Amino acid sequence: MIGAETRQRIEDFLLDCAWTIDEDDLEAWPGFFAEDGRYRITTRDNEERGLPVGIMLCEGRGMLEDRVLALRTANIFEPHRYRHILGRPRLRESEDGLIRSDSSFIVMRTMQDGRMDLFAAGNYRDLLRVEDGQVMFQERAAVLESRRVDVLIVIPI
């Protein structure tokens, strides 16, 4: 049984993570994950076929940090920002005291010249660890509805 207080904490946590990305505070983003946390972006098609290679995979906070550092210092792309819209999470108790959360998202992308598109829609399939009132991602999979990515993904979803 997931209590109202826990649910509220989780909803705030998921919202905070999305805002961290949308406000370009990406250096804070790895901190939403457990030290050995896992982050993936993949497609619904890959998930349904049980295929392990998606679009992005970070195993451990170090790889999340590398992604952010690469985006800031190495990767070259046309400047753009995201705006996440989240649905309410569907919560279930999972193994090892973890909570499984599914929530729909859409991401609008705005380019520097003002061009705005629906960039991504999908399901966040999350495994959450709640300890001492603190929530963190043990695993977050952003499962995209479409197999097609417009141009590129450099900012995490």
Add this chain to the structure above:
Amino acid sequence: MNAAANPADIMPTWPEGGVSRVPYRLFSDNGVYALEQERLFRGPVWNYLCLELEVAEPGDFRTAFIGETPVVVARDGNGELRGMVNRCAHKGALVCLAERGNRKHFSCIYHSWTYHLDGRLRGVAFRGGLKGKGGMPEDFDPARHRMQPIRVEVFCGLVFGTFESDMPPVEEWVGPTMAHFLKRNLGSRPLKVLGTHSQIIHNNWKLYAENVRDSYHATLLHTFYTTFKVNRLDMDGGILLSEGTPWHHISYAKRATLEEAAEYKDANVHSASYDSKLNGPALLKTEDEFDDGITHSVQSIFPTLAVHFTLNSLCVRNFVPRGLEETELVWTYLGYADDSEEMTAMRVLQANLTGAAGLVSLEDGCINEFVQRGTRGSGDAAAVLEMGGRGLESSESSRATEVSIRGFWSGYRGLMGYA
């Protein structure tokens, strides 16, 4: 060939300088694009369609494209691989809507015309009419109507198709150098798919064909390797072009001699072997799989196929034109069927280097669009391709060359009617 399509009327005049100059108009002219469909894609080339493993069993089918033309590859009841245009012989509707599946026969949903898996017409709904009225004429002959067949052939697990009846086998067409390397990467062990996704890039397909052959830009645009100190600029490497028409290429590199230091040799599997500044160095945990020393390679097969093998990450890239200024780049990541769990884990992590979010390659998603946008209103201006000279010779000692791009254009010019 369509009598109205006289290449001389449609194609721009090629500037002086042969393949060292490329008119920008080729990337943004609707007439050129339409003529390419006919002379290039439906002309004397083998087009990559799908993997053989996707059509392994009788009844398996996979839809694909030759240029913009929709096609379907199917394995018939006798185990023969068949290719046909994905178009009903009645009204022209798509017959197969799904990307892949398994069927006993095909059926067009519009008027329920049904086809054998080799494209022969099997049945016409209401052929005899209803209650003795209507129906097809008495002399309607199903044997004279079918889905248009195309020739298909498998080489190294790749299925190719062509509209041209008079084509040499794929192996002969790509030439011995290309065939050898395809066998090395794809032909030696059974393959398995690890995952797939695609990228819509907003540029003419030929800009990606150039980009994938462009070894000059690699360490200039893609700075991940150098920023994180995971690659050495002085690695041994070179460019090999196909015999005959030099339109296919291999760009390869060998890891620096550092890699052969004694402490790495006995382990074979080594993490952090690049002296990198990565916080998550396991990303580049790698294992040597071949004894030729080649650790990075990209191979292109004209017109729209590329295969890369970066460290342990093996991937087939197919760039499909979706209009004059739009291309779908489909990434299919592969492993070998008998890979260990550990090897699969390495291939899965290294897939981070490429694809739509590739740490090394993501810039290619936008750079070709920048050319597309930059060349608008360029009139008769042309690109300059003189790095590594103006010729078409393989470059076995340096990748600071655009020779493989010139090779692409030499093949293109031949097909499109330039002398």
